[in-house]
Amino acid sequence: MEHRGLCQENCLVIQCPGFALKDTLECGQCFRWDQQEDGSFLGIAGNRLLRIRQQEDALYVYGCESADWEGVWADYFDFREDYTRFQKALSFDPVCCEAMKLAGGIHILRQDPWETLCSFIISQNNNIPRIKGIISRLCALLGDPLTEGCYSFPGPERLAALSVEDLAPLRAGFRAKYLLDAAQKVADGTVDFDAVRAASLEEGEQLLRQIHGVGPKVAQCVLLFGFHKMDAFPVDVWMKKVLSQFYPDGFPAAAKPYGGIAQQYLFHYARLTKLGQS
DNA sequence: TACCAGGGCCTTT
DNA sequence: AAAGGCCATGGT
Numbered sequence: 001m002e003h004r005g006l007c008q009e010n011c012l013v014i015q016c017p018g019f020a021l022k023d024t025l026e027c028g029q030c031f032r033w034d035q036q037e038d039g040s041f042l043g044i045a046g047n048r049l050l051r052i053r054q055q056e057d058a059l060y061v062y063g064c065e066s067a068d069w070e071g072v073w074a075d076y077f078d079f080r081e082d083y084t085r086f087q088k089a090l091s092f093d094p095v096c097c098e099a100m101k102l103a104g105g106i107h108i109l110r111q112d113p114w115e116t117l118c119s120f121i122i123s124q125n126n127n128i129p130r131i132k133g134i135i136s137r138l139c140a141l142l143g144d145p146l147t148e149g150c151y152s153f154p155g156p157e158r159l160a161a162l163s164v165e166d167l168a169p170l171r172a173g174f175r176a177k178y179l180l181d182a183a184q185k186v187a188d189g190t191v192d193f194d195a196v197r198a199a200s201l202e203e204g205e206q207l208l209r210q211i212h213g214v215g216p217k218v219a220q221c222v223l224l225f226g227f228h229k230m231d232a233f234p235v236d237v238w239m240k241k242v243l244s245q246f247y248p249d250g251f252p253a254a255a256k257p258y259g260g261i262a263q264q265y266l267f268h269y270a271r272l273t274k275l276g277q278s
Numbered sequence: 279t280a281c282c283a284g285g286g287c288c289t290t291t
Numbered sequence: 292a293a294a295g296g297c298c299a300t301g302g303t
Contacts, residue, residue, distance in 0.1 A: 125298040127287050173284050178300085215300050237298070281303085291294075 004066070012061040012069055018083065020105025021054035027106055027268045029225045031119050031132045032139075032153075045076055046112065047144070047152050078107045078228075086230075086261045093255055095246045096262055099269035106264050108228060113193050114186060115153045116226025117208070120218045121178045137170045138179075159183035178213025185211055197227055204229065224260040233259035238270045 005013045025033040025041055033043035040053035040062070050073060051062040061069060074080065087104060090096040118138070123131050135153075142158050143151030160183040167176040185191045191211060196204045201223060208219040217234050224232035233251075235243070243251065255262050 121299095123298095124300065125284075127297080129288090130286055133286090171285080173286090174300085175284090213300065217299060283300105283302090284298105287297090289294105289296080291292100 004069075007060060012059075012064060012066060014059040014061060014069070014079075015057060016054070016059050016079070017057045018105060019054070019059075019077075019079075019107060020103075021052065021059065023103055023106045023268060024077070024109065027103070027264055028128065029264070030109055030111060031123075031128070031135050034132075044139075044146065044150055044152070046072075047146060048072060049146055049150055076110050078110055081107070083107060083261075086258050089258050090255055090262055090265075093252055093262075095242075096255065096265060099262075099265040102272055103265045103268035106261070106268060108224065108230070108261060108264065110228055111225055112153065113196070113222070113226035114156055117182055117186070117211075117214075117222050118153075118159075118179060120221040120225070121182060121211075121213055122172060122175050123221070124175065124213070124215075124218055126175075134170050134172045134175075138167075138172075141169055156183040156186040160187040175213065178211070181212040182214070193227075196223075201229055201231055224263075230260040231257050233263055235263075236267075238267050239263060242266045242270050 004015075007013050021041065022035075025035075025043070030043075032045070033041045035041050036051070038053075040051050040060075042049070042051050044050075048068070050064055053060050061073070064073060083104075087100055090100065119131070119135060122134050122138075126134075139151035139153055140149075142154035142162075144154075145151055159179060162180065162183075164176050164180065167179065170176060172179065182191075186193070191207060196207050199207060204223050204227065205216065205219040208214050208222055209216075214222075217236060220232045220234035223229045224234060233256075251259065251262075
């Protein structure tokens with residue numbers, strides 16, 4: 001299905017029909033990608049850096065061996081999944097159909113659970129530029145240097161040893177104490193990611209909510225974006241608008257197994273069309 | 279039950 | 292330039 005090759009600048013070329021890189025990276029699921037002046041996106045996942053851009057149905061990937069694409073990034077971008085099967089499953093619903101016209105190229109990334117947990121603790125009651133700033137300062141303060149001012153995401157053990165005062169440079173406000181509680185509970189095994197992975201959606205939410213500062217919205221985000229549970233269904237203000245306007249009788253049961261990706265389509269659609277603001 | 283802290287970015291004025 | 296809106300959770 002994927003056709004690969006090399007372009008003139010010695011980068012990898014990946015065919016990606018139906019995929020939308022920009023929407024995927026800017027739909028609020030990740031916070032460590034930045035669009036460069038040349039239009040490409042520079043991002044960090046784990047200890048790896050990647051620069052990538054999309055032109056029509058092709059991805060141009062820089063700074064990445066072919067083996068790294070196959071072994072790491074193809075999974076990260078969820079290219080092993082066939083998203084047309086989600087779209088077919090949701091096509092019975094006219095609102096989802098409309099949303100998929102605008103946002104159907106979004107993939108759910110396969111991000112690291114710990115990084116995702118921290119990111120969505122930070123995201124609460126917050127806006128995306130500030131979330132990215134706090135995460136960037138967290139990595140610069142405690143992560144391992146990679147290249148050119150880029151840092152890895154610090155592990156829970158490193159964070160667990162610190163105090164709220166130590167995190168003052170992050171300017172995370174009231175969220176700093178939540179980060180420390182998360183780090184302590186993950187580091188000491190109170191919250192076990194393997195158990196979350198094996199658990200049902202409801203059980204997984206309860207396990208994550210042992211952390212002070214993790215409520216239903218953050219927990220569902222972590223289950224969807226960090227554990228790839230495609231039926232997780234985070235409801236924020238945008239989704240509340242969508243649900244009240246288009247689904248007064250509730251979200252259709254037949255769409256629930258795909259609620260996570262449906263939520264992304266609808267969320268992006270609501271924001272693009274500035275639902276309720278006109 | 280209702281309300282508000284907390285902080286910074288965004289939009290509107 | 293200034294003011295007001297926004298936001299997820301926990302605490303009162």
